[in-house]
Amino acid sequence: MKEQKQYGYDELALVFSNLAKSAEKQINAEVSKKLDTLSTFFKKNSSKETGFDIDELVSSVSQDVSSRYPEVEKEGKISEDRGALRCATWGKKVSAIHKSILTRYKNQKEQLFEGKEVWVCEACGFIAISPQVPAVCPICKAPSSRFTKIRKEN
Amino acid sequence: MYAVRNSSLCTKDCLCLFVCPTGATDTETGQIDASKCLDGCRLCVDACPSHAISLMVTSFPERKEKSSEVSSSLQEVFHSKTGQLAMVRQQQSLLERALYHSLQILGEDCAREEGFMIAQDRKSIELLQSLLECEDPDLPKDTIRELLDLLS
Numbered sequence A: 001m002k003e004q005k006q007y008g009y010d011e012l013a014l015v016f017s018n019l020a021k022s023a024e025k026q027i028n029a030e031v032s033k034k035l036d037t038l039s040t041f042f043k044k045n046s047s048k049e050t051g052f053d054i055d056e057l058v059s060s061v062s063q064d065v066s067s068r069y070p071e072v073e074k075e076g077k078i079s080e081d082r083g084a085l086r087c088a089t090w091g092k093k094v095s096a097i098h099k100s101i102l103t104r105y106k107n108q109k110e111q112l113f114e115g116k117e118v119w120v121c122e123a124c125g126f127i128a129i130s131p132q133v134p135a136v137c138p139i140c141k142a143p144s145s146r147f148t149k150i151r152k153e154n
Numbered sequence B: 001m002y003a004v005r006n007s008s009l010c011t012k013d014c015l016c017l018f019v020c021p022t023g024a025t026d027t028e029t030g031q032i033d034a035s036k037c038l039d040g041c042r043l044c045v046d047a048c049p050s051h052a053i054s055l056m057v058t059s060f061p062e063r064k065e066k067s068s069e070v071s072s073s074l075q076e077v078f079h080s081k082t083g084q085l086a087m088v089r090q091q092q093s094l095l096e097r098a099l100y101h102s103l104q105i106l107g108e109d110c111a112r113e114e115g116f117m118i119a120q121d122r123k124s125i126e127l128l129q130s131l132l133e134c135e136d137p138d139l140p141k142d143t144i145r146e147l148l149d150l151l152s
């Protein structure tokens, strides 16, 4: 069917991890677990094998900020699609943060993290590099309890 | 509608036990017995001081279709984000791990806006059904069939 052609394994991994999260909110552990199983399968079997290339990453993120998200905003406004507008508003801001972090990392390398911890807001994806967890997310205003600390060692 | 308890919010004040007319909240499993719950009663929902209980609908409203322009602009972002995820997938450094975690959230947000909001939705069901025809021999099709059963 058309979905299958439209979405590769990388997309399917995210579709199912998102559905798993929503089943969890419906307090349906059984469904959530099975959806997670599918997500993990697609994640593990993804064919895309591109290594970390900071310049390529910066360029892709920049295009999201300058054109891809603005396109969603433009179309979202025309169709009065509040969901798409919210997604684009937050996504663009978080991507701008990604761009800034990557740019700083190019100069400072690991020094960027010295004496700091790294936190990610589970609600919008905002990345904070600071000694303490932020009191509220500057982008989506989620409280500190919504932040996950990223571990330093693999 | 039936009541469900979010165990991570429950503070065991047990007001739900006192107010429930049927004893549906009085279980050993930590969850409310949906078969005893009176459709839409919500006494426990209003009584719980920790806002740990909510009512779950049994049938979900129809999702509003996106315009094709919104949908294709979202898909562009979706593909871009999965491409970026592939670049940091190995998660070899703190930076890559942070980006991976964050991009995962942005990608899921695209998936949600693409219409994959809940598993009960027609679009999710159709995706699951179409995957049954997928030729990858390793795909856990039993899991897909079990899911389709649970969701029907």
Ligand code: SF4
Binding pocket: B005, B009, B010, B011, B012, B013, B014, B015, B016, B017, B047, B048, B049, B050, B051, B052, B053
């Ligand atoms: S009233 Fe709320 S906090 Fe108390 S036991 Fe029931 S669900 Fe838990």
Ligand code: SF4
Binding pocket: B002, B003, B019, B020, B021, B022, B023, B024, B025, B032, B036, B037, B038, B040, B041, B042, B043, B044, B045
């Ligand atoms: S909604 Fe009413 S019947 Fe259902 S568990 Fe709560 S108090 Fe009991």
